[in-house]
Amino acid sequence: MRILLIAGAFNSLTQRVYAELGERGHRLGVELVTRDTPLLDVVRRHAPDLIVAPMLTTAVPREVWSACPCLIVHPGPVGDRGPSSVDWAVHLGADRWGVTVLQANDEMDAGDIWAAADFPVPAVGKSDLYRNEIADGAIQAVLTAVARVASGTHRPRPQATLPAAARPGRPRPPFRQDLRRIDWHADPTDTVVRKLRAADSRPGVRDELLGASWYLHGGHPEDALSGRPGELIATRCGAICRATADGAVWIPELRAPRAPGEPASPKLPATLALGARLPRLPEVPAPLDPGDGPRTWSNIRYREDGPAGFLEFSFPGGAMSTDHCRRLLAAYRHACSRPTSVLVLGGRRDFFSNGIHLHVIEAAADPAAESWANIQAMDDLVHAVLTTTDRLVVAALGGNAAAGGAMLALAADEVWCRSAVVLNPHYRLMGLYGSEYWTYTLPRRAGHEAAGRLMARALPMTAAAGARLGLVDRVIDCTAQDFTARTAHLARRLASAAANQARIATKKAARERDEAQRPLAAYREEELARMHRTFFDPDEPYHALRRAFVRKEPGPGTPAHLNTPAAGA
Missing domain, CATH: 3.10.25.10 (Formyl transferase, C-terminal domain)
Structure with missing residues (x-):
């Protein structure tokens, strides 16, 4: 089918819907819309068979939904209405929640039901829930709804005809301060x-x-x-x-x-x-392994299970500042001092990493200098992973990864992804050439031609697509809540494998051959020369793009790359 995605932003859910529908051969168009967008003109230009709105905060006008079927993804159970559904789910401590795909009509969230999914709600933040359980439910419901529309035989159910038990939600007001x-x-x-x-x-x-x-x-x-x-x-x-x-x-x-x-x-x-x-306060160090002690918080943790070590980290929004990178590198070096044969990097639910911290950079007295310090710290971390030759390193992605965060994962010997992960292994949309040794790691996995296409197209991909390209070694089909346990089981099995020491020896020899052919320092020097010019030239697009991203300045509209012929391939 020719499907037009309309959304307020190309956010994590919109990207996942885009990638999943593209995986199934649908021809896709994307439009990022505001209240002022002439939506009817947009629809006429795309001439879709179906419109899907994964994340929309504005109403779809009658002249649009009456001319073309329009499916709205609402992040609440059947019967739920209002703009703050996920906020209410977390605030109320709901045990279960849902996602509903309904047909647009004159009344917000009141249309006929095409599909729905429900799921348990873990004790996590709203954004984590949205990117995981809600996104999983949304994909399940969207794929079901699209298949039903394509069949031509299914008719959606009016909400009023459903029994009360099938309408667990209810209208809720906006969740104000x-x-x-x-x-x-x-x-x-x-x-x-x-x-x-x-x-x-x-x-x-x-x-x-x-x-x-x-x-x-x-x-x-x-x-x-x-x-x-x-x-x-x-x-x-x-x-x-x-x-x-x-x-x-x-x-x-x-x-x-x-x-x-x-x-x-x-x-x-x-x-x-x-x-x-900030007054003078004690800096209380975080326990690297809190174990079963009192509840506390740390964004970096290390634990061991027999011959397997697990270095878990979680930074808000997946952004890694200079300080984050340096502390994670110190923890990585500690983990490498331990007598393990497999080291798992990551393994928590939600974001793996999205690379350098644009908010911290934007707030710095000298954004160019902070950009430079941040990319150097990211490179130091990736270099440590690439030069670990006495054990196998696994990057375990329970959540999405992009830009330098995706390249951090590719530095590992194996990349394991939850099946729901969306990968964005490119930098172009922020006006950057990129570093993190991507010119070494990406071609060695995908080949030079495919690496060039990935960088140029700058489109999101599913974990399954990453596996076909050689970027992902194992796709784990499980819930976000089960990912840590599944990863731990697989890591223990890998560490106990009879061929493990032979693999480590082979890895060490391969690194020595690659270093002799072209040193890692040469890749880094070439990448950073390009990045230095970008960071320290105030006229480079990076600075305006970073500012617009951080300060939520309105963009010029839908980026052209989302509607190129290659986008639906």
Whole structure:
């Protein structure tokens, strides 16, 4: 079928719908729309058989949905209505939630039902839930709905005709800041964490802190520290710890409110955002392996299970600042000092990595210098992985990876992906040539011709497509919640394999041959020469593209590469 995707942004769900439908041979067009988009003209230009809206905050006009079938993906169970469905799911502590694919009509979220899916809700933040369980349910429902439309024989079910048991949702109002407000003197830790997680990526919880207004992003319980409710009591790796009525929470990121007429502020590690406002507080180091002790937070953890080591990390939005990279490198070196034969890098649910931290760079006094420091730190980390020759290294991607984060994964000996992962192994859309030794790792896996196409097309791909190209060695079909356990089982089996030591020896010899043919330093020098010119030339597109991304400035419209003939191939 010829399918037109319309969305407010080419976000993680839109990318996944795009990649999954493309995998099944559908011819795709994409339009990123606003309230001012002449949608009827857009539809006439594309002439689709079907319209699918994976993420849309504006209504589809009657003249569009009456002329062409239009499927709306609503991130709530059948009967749910309103713009804050996922916020409510997390805030209410729902045990189960759902996704509904319905036909657009005159009333928002009230159309006939084409397909639906439901799933258990783990104790995670809104954005994590959206990118995993909700995205999984959305794909299941979208593929079912598209197949039903293509059959020509299926008719959607009007919501009013469904029995009450088949309509577990209900209309809900927008989740505004007055509902998110934290009472630091009365709210227990679990309540504070739930409020923070219901707003973790967007919009954040608005609050007063150290004489200024901030949006708080992310929340993690802390059981070992306490203090006067509402006070800051410690810092850790850029996060702040704030006392609650019965304990404390870690808040990793803050964002200043948008000033009238000004673009959005960067979302930053909390201590960096507070700057000179931050009083002298103890920096409480994170346990690398907290084990079964009190609840606490760390974005880097290491554990062992027999001959397998597991270095897990999770950074908000998958962005890795200079500091993140340096701390992860220190932890990686510690892991390499341990007597293991397999080291798993990653393995948690949600993002693996999206490369350098554009928000921290944008907020820096000298963005060019910070860009340079960040890419050097990323390169140092990737170099450590590439030169590990005494054990096998596995990159385990429970969530999406892009740009330098995708190249970090390719530095490993094996790449394991959850089947739902979306890969974006390219840099072009941010105006960058790229580094992280991609000119070595990408061609050795996919070949020079395919590597060139990936970089030029700059399109998302599924884990299955990555496997066909040689970028992925194992696709693991499981839920996000089961990925860590499945990865651990496979890593233990790999570490116990009889051929393991022979593989390590072969790997070491191959690295020595490659180094003799062309040293890694040569790849790095060539890549960084291109990056240096980009970073330190204020007229390079990178600076405007970075600023627009961080400050959420409106773009010029749908990027042309999303509607090239190759896009639907």
